[in-house]
Amino acid sequence: MSRKLFLFENNWLTGPFKVDDVVSKYGNMPEANVPPIIEEGLDEWQFIGSYKEDLAGLETQMIIGGESNFFKNLPPVDVTLLAYQVCKANPKFQSTCQKNLKLFRDSGDPSYLEKIESILKKQKKVKTSDFGSYKILGLLGVGGMGKTYKALQLNMDRVVALKVLKSELAQDQNFISEFKNEAKSIAALNHPNIVQAYESGEYGGRHYLSMEFVDGESIRDRIDRDKAMPILECIEVVIDVLQALQHAHEHKIVHRDVTPGNILLSNKGDVKLTDYGLAKSIKEEMEGSDVSTTIKGSPFFISTDQIKKLKDLDIRVDIYGLGCTFYYMLTGKVPYDGKSIVEVAQGHLNKEIPNIQEILPDASDGLRKVITKMMAKDRSHRYKQPHDLMVELNEERDRYAGVESKTASASADSLNTIQDKLKEWVFGREVQILLDVEDRELTHLVLTRLEEVLEESDAIDEFFGYACTMYTELIENGFDHGCSGGGMLSIQMEVTSAFFRLIVEDTGSGFDFKKELQKIKGESGDRERRRGLKQVLAITKNITYNDIGNRVKAIIYRKSSHSKINSNTQDDMKMIEIAGKGDSLLTKQFEEYIRGYDLSDPKRVCLMIKTPWVASLFVTHIATLQKKLTKTGSPFCVFVENHSCFKVMKLLGVTEFVNTYESMNDAMAYLNFSTVDGGSSVAKVEEMPGYSGKPKKIIDEESQIEMKAAAKDEDGFDILEEVDESLDSKSIFNIFKKNKK
Incomplete structure (x- = not known):
């Protein structure tokens, strides 16, 4: 049987022609000057290279599979050929179909193909049908692998994009195997900027992939x-x-x-x-x-x-x-x-x-x-x-x-506006909140939503804690310094799977940030103008200010780390070490740890928190542990390694019901002068001259000297000097054991 070829010229088919005639006429022309070809019996466009033995095939294949400008927006072969066959005897229908084919090629809009299909349906040449559990609603596009349709998934009652592969691809088992494996991998991708894959399967010998429909x-x-x-x-x-x-x-x-x-x-x-x-x-x-x-x-x-x-x-x-x-x-x-x-x-x-x-x-x-x-x-x-x-x-x-200072001319958000903005804010998007200095307490609403969005981002490393730390420090600085005499604060935040981006702008006069940053980087003590910057600089190098210093932007990126709870017990001392980040996963672990805590043998207990942040619910569990230990007469204190974390815990009232310290020396001093009384409902603390039971930060220098002088055992051994804050819990045990002896 001879092969019949049709040439697509002026948005309409001409032919049929024999292969030899086409090659003879067009064989020596550049590929781009030869009209696309339809061969009867094949459902994909062909090109002159397909019929010339001496022409490199790579060029032809890439035109078919790629986004070439040489033959732009070619319509589906079956629709084009059927329109030609149906309308060649009807000039009116032919003119309408030819016009819609031209419009489709110019715009790529599949609605013009739908108009052609509508004409063919009236001629009873095209039937509407379902594709398995999908009802085809229209054609979205044509590519090198097949066609993509807008379809209704009947069993889920949702509109989807249905990609149906070419029938000849089903013969390539390696391709189909790869297609299935990749479909499974793609289905695991759940991101607001990735079209979600729903399912893959086979119907009537045609493989398909069902995906999210994007209007x-x-x-x-x-x-x-x-x-x-x-x-x-x-x-x-x-x-x-x-x-x-x-x-x-x-x-x-x-x-x-x-x-x-x-x-x-x-x-x-x-x-x-x-x-x-x-x-x-x-x-x-x-x-x-x-x-x-x-x-x-x-x-x-x-x-x-x-x-x-x-x-x-x-x-x-x-x-x-x-x-x-x-x-x-x-x-x-x-x-x-x-x-x-x-x-x-x-x-x-x-x-x-x-x-x-x-x-x-x-x-x-x-x-x-x-x-x-x-x-x-x-x-x-x-x-x-x-x-x-x-x-x-x-x-x-x-x-x-053109981000300049817009805060001064803006008006602060109302409580309802803030709640609406936070409710609409999702992972992968940006939010901006404007707060008057009088509404400073509303920052906790923003922080709570930030924690939720961070959880939605699957932040399973210290990224969570660093983000909350950065928020706390820069917001506090903005209110304390930029808005110290009144004013307003702008908070812009964005959480993605890769980073947390925060921009804080205040209505203050700013400061010499270049000089201040240089001073902060070189000093080891307290900060002057923006005390939280040292903490932020420890987290990220990506921190920038505007020219006058009242607008700061900081970005942090996720790193691999895991939350954990370690506990060591020796003699009558128990050290509970919290490390990693302070997310809900750690909070849940801590809750389970407390639930299974053994109260039968009272001990001196120190909770060492080495995370940059703790979630609000974590504090509740600390209170639960404190109540349990108090009933058994076990002395209990908390050491918080990170300054920002300490401030948050103080703000949440932890320091009001449990002795909380920023210094390991203070925590050890408290435990050393505490007695374990299994029969008492309250742990007793022996009187220690100069010791107030408050965090080291708020004890004046004279009291520090008195406390240190008093913290010696009967042999004159200085306990406080021997304890290094960088030591782990096991080393602290050994020192403590030696001191007690």
Whole structure:
């Protein structure tokens, strides 16, 4: 049987033609000058290269699988061929279908295809049908792997995006196996900037993936319409995509095809990255070229790593693709263009990285450097992780947002407004709260919601504690110093899977922050103007002030650490050590520890809190433990290593019902002069000259000298000097045991 070919010219088919006739007429022409081809019996577009034995196949395949400008927005083969067959005898219908095909190619809007399908339905040539448990509502797009439909998932009663793979892919068992494995991995990604995958399966021999439906448009659609996007909007979109990439990076998943078509902008203002792991695998031999023969990705946004077929592809592949996409969003042009895909690939490998400022003079030097580093040809010169890039982009965002002091002209939020803002604030988004100095006590509402959002971010390391510490210190400084004579405070916060970002601005006159920061970094004692800065500087190096010093921004990043509770018992002394962060996980562990605490043998008990923060509920459990120990006559005190944590515990009233110290010396002194009385309902403390039972910080120097002089055993051994605050609980036991002897 002879093969029938149809050529797609002027948005309509002509033919049929024989293969030899087409090759004879078009074989010597450049690929881009030959109309796309439909071969009867095949459900995908063909190109002249498919019929020429001496033409490299890589170029053809990449056009099919990629985002080529050579044959833009080709309609589905089945719809195009059926429209031709049905309407060729009806000029009126043909004109309408041809017009809608042109509109589809110009805009990429699938609604024009739906109009064609509506005409075909009236001719009773197309039937509506369900796809398994899905009811097809319309076509969303066509890609190299298959088609994506808007569908209703009947058993869940929800609208989804249903990607149905081409039937011939079902014959490639390796591909299907990879597809299933990647679908499982993608389903585990739960992030507001990633399109959620629901389920994968097979129906009628066609494999599919059901995903979250995003009502909106892609970056590619947006650029097709507007030609370019504003700088600030581009930066904000890229930051959202970076958050998605960071989340996937933590799950060891690489996208490999970050392109304008895979970044969606919802009508609600959300940014979503889609098609994780679904980039087409292209395999073709190409002699005499350095270009890889196995490529995953779209040619205009593909990384040099993929072209060169480097091993162990990692997140830097996606950073490169996002860099090309960033450039495309800002300029409306791809960074490397060419008459063929091979020429485009060689541009990625050999041409200089384009200077964004030559096309976009408004681009800052900082923005140019960011894009250049994202698109570095050697992956070792790119950003290693998305959050490294986010630091610099956040600076650029503030630059283009023109963030100046707006607090003075703004009005403070009411209580209801604050509650509404906090209720709407979610992980991955920013919130701003304005507080009058008289409403300082409302900061605890903000702090409570911050803790909840941090929990939502799965913050399982000291990131949680550091974030709360940074909040406490900078808010306190803003009120105590910037608003000391009255005024208002602005609090901006953002929590992502990679970082916590805090901006605090007050209406004060500011201070010489450069001089002060230098002084703080070099001193070992108290701070003068902004006492909390030393604590914040210990957490992060990413702290910046505006020119006058009344607006501070700080960013901290997550590090790996785990909360834990250790306890050591020796003789009549029990040391309980709390380490890690002060999140709800640690709080729950502490609650279980107290529930199982053995009260049968009274001992001197010291709770050593070495976390930068504790949750509010943790304090309640301290009170529970204190009541239990008091009933058994066990002396009990708390040592808090972190100053900010101590301040919070004092604020929450811990120091009112249990002896709490910032010095291990003070805690040991208290226990040494306490007696264990198993029959008493109250632990007794022997009288110690000069000792007030208060934290070391509020005891004057004279009392310190008196206490230290009194803290000697009968042999003149100085207990306090022997105790080193850096020692662990086991070392403290040994010293204490020796002192008692």
